[in-house]
Amino acid sequence: MSGATATGPRLGSRRRARRDEEGFDKPRFLRVYSWLVYLYLFVPIAVVVLFSFNSVKSLQSFRGFSLQWYRDFLSDETLRESLFVSLSIAAITMVIATVIGTALAIGLVRARTRWSPAANILMLVPLVTPEIVAGISALLLFSQLGIQLSFWTIVIAHITFSISYVTVVVRGRLASMGDEVEQAAMDLGATRLQAVRLVLVPGLWPAIVAAGLLTFALSFDDFVLSFFTTGEDVQPLPVRIWSAIRFGVSPTINAIGTLMMVVSLTAIVAAVLLPRLFGRRESGIKVLTGQEGG
Amino acid sequence: MSALDPRLSRRQLLRAGAGGALGLYGLGALGGCTVSRPIEKPESTAAVKPEIDGDILLYNWAQYMDPDIKKRFSEKYGVAVNEVNFDNLEAMVTKLRAGGHYDLIWPSTEYAFRLQQEGLLHRFHRDSLAHADGISSFYDGGWWDPNNEYTIPYAYYTTGIAWRNDVVSGMAGSWNDLTNPDGAGKMFILDDFQEAIGEANLLNGWDLNTADPNQLEVSKQTLLEQKEFARGISTNSVQNLVNGSAVIHQAWNGDIVNVRNQVDNPEDFSYETCKEGVPVGSDLMCIPITARSPGTALKFMDWIIEPDNAAQNVTWNGYPQPVEGGKQAFAGLVKDEPSIDVDIEELGDGGMEYRLDNAEDRALWNQVWTEVKAS
């Protein structure tokens, strides 16, 4: 299956799609429906962008165009630091959770010890636990150990919650890979570790990248875990936005939201376009989203 | 492949369960332990002097201070002014008790009193501040700080009712106005256990801070009736009023200033205080005992009550500051709607403060509020 999808998914699926369009699965209805769902996802984002240019301090009534909220953001050091902290937490979480989660996925698929089933269940539980439970239990643990709440307590809580997402995504691809190539590499004289490094990891790479990006996005968006574990270090952006509820949320948050969306959109567009510029036919997005990892 | 046998995995589950039970037995050893450890307090109790001794970390409500004031302080004295935010005072105390190293905090009078009783605040001489003369006399020797050793006022506010005068009529300056029929389904109560229960206590003629379980039970019924009538329970009064979801809103007077700044029709928004009693809140500035740079913190307090800075800050956040400069700036902000401006010195006996002295009373009030929200 991996071989088939890696070589010619485009031709195959397009041919199939055309056949289906001959009235069988009614893709036109599906297409409209899907675009409506995308519209639903992006309508509030359009509002965020609109209000980021509001001339008054209001999230409600738009009264005119101005750039003052972007200026405010640039001159407000606390907010800038918060954004930077949110990005740092997401980046560190992404790296550590991806490494640990990938190792866990490899262990779960390849190792057959009596601990595997227990580890498997242990790995799935965080996915289905409400975030508030993870937040509370992390808060209790840190208080109990006398650990000051800080930047690192947030990072630890985020990693704990992210490992499972990575493992699930990576395992999906690993399960479909088989271990023939590794065996061949070892027959040719590679050690097991070399086989992992030179064969297994490159094979898993798209899934690893996808898992990492998902983790980054989830961590950057997370409010609940940060809320429970934030301390005297600079607070991540969502915690600051939440705290603003009593004295009014300023449209500066919309300016930040708009900037972040522009940055992430640019990254995705670049991922689509750059490989084309360099003459590769497969789009970079495919690598970014890990193909069928999941 | 025996590891794949489902029966074995069930046995694994049992084994994990047994391990868990054992672990719980271990946790029994925790019995009697408190969750957070007592913080280590420094030996010395010498009064803090206003001199730069390092960077400071402010722990404040979000959006409560003009960032430009911090920035100019930072530039003038060459220290960093960092800020983290809380969304309610109990959370602030929780993190402070856990040993957080904050240099300057913004508690209410009641919380400042509690923190001082617990020995969690630094002492300083108010005279050592250059701008102490401008502080309103209301804050001279208050019950929360009889010797003016722990606190400087930051802002004060009254709690009353904000309403849309183009939609609602017949407002009578009473807490009964919350259930004015014109506001049915468009009324909000503040999501704050003291403001909500306090308003019901006043309406029933009880003492604002009553801890009598029978009286609180009656107030709970009052709140439940109001809740039937309400659109929501929220501290987001500015947004609720601006977006038209609220036509009657229990509110702090500073919020109405912000509302009027945000809408096209400011003249349609009114504010009243109520004859049964006007809860007055004051946010103070204090230096926690765990502060790393208490000297800079004190210097920063002085900076905030400097008349020009106070005026700038009031214009920014819409809340009156009871110091020279701040008072005048606020009067200027609300000259169209004098009901918003309440001089704290003139309020006299009409003003009341929230004050729950012991943990038991607090727990009771919290219990009542939780029940109101959950029913």
Added chain:
Amino acid sequence: MSEHGFWSRFLLPGGLWLFLLFVVPICLVLALSFGYTDDLGRAVYAFRLDNYADAFDPLYIPVLLRSIGYALATAAICLLLGYPIAYYIARYGGRHKHLLIAMLVIPFFVNYLVRTYAWVALLADEGLLNSLLGDVGISEIQFVNTPYAVIGGLVYGYLVFMILPIYASLERMDGSLIEAGKDLFGTPARVFLHVTLPQTKQGILAGCVLVFLPAVGDFVAAQLLGGPDTYMVGNLIQEQFFTASNWPFGSSLTVVMMLFLSIWMFGYLRSAAREARDPVAAEGA
């Protein structure tokens, strides 16, 4: 070193991390749920059942049931919205497939709270939608501060967790099965019912659980979009920790919530574990 020994080492960091930083803390919550709050308002470990007596008070059970109801509605709506879009992307996305999936993640970069505030701006009584409706002569409709708004907010927050697993299971499905199904069952509806749906059962189950369970504990949607009667168990727990400062009671409410959820959780874990043991059979290839 044996083959088994080598691969088991990969389990170690993740297993240890999750045990120490996930399992142990949850045991602490369990332990504290039997504790009490002392006169200074500090949480103390002990063995008392008072908190559970309070948690099972008739007052709080409806809050829990309401949360479960909202979460079930959320999962159902997410399934209705998410399945077709996952199906569309998987089968007709063509070369845009991966771009379409990436687009689902973009909203995460505009923070959840910011997006929720945007919904309020859109749906408020004098918000953008109502003023549009007013222009065409429809009178003001109350959207926010209602149960529908809370469910809408939850759907918006969790939809992507429904789409991704269903998309993955559709991707794994062999397209030739549909071709065969056409010959066998004739109408598209029957092909979908007898071939596609059973083949993606695992994805649907995963999606529903990934949406339903976290949604039960959510407190942001009810706080920002709810009204007086939309109080959820997440709000109750959050307030015990940060406004009422009653950690032991908050812990016991957490444990009770987890007990309610464990039935669903257990069902999912078993089926997911079965799939992990035998991925090929689960894919139906």
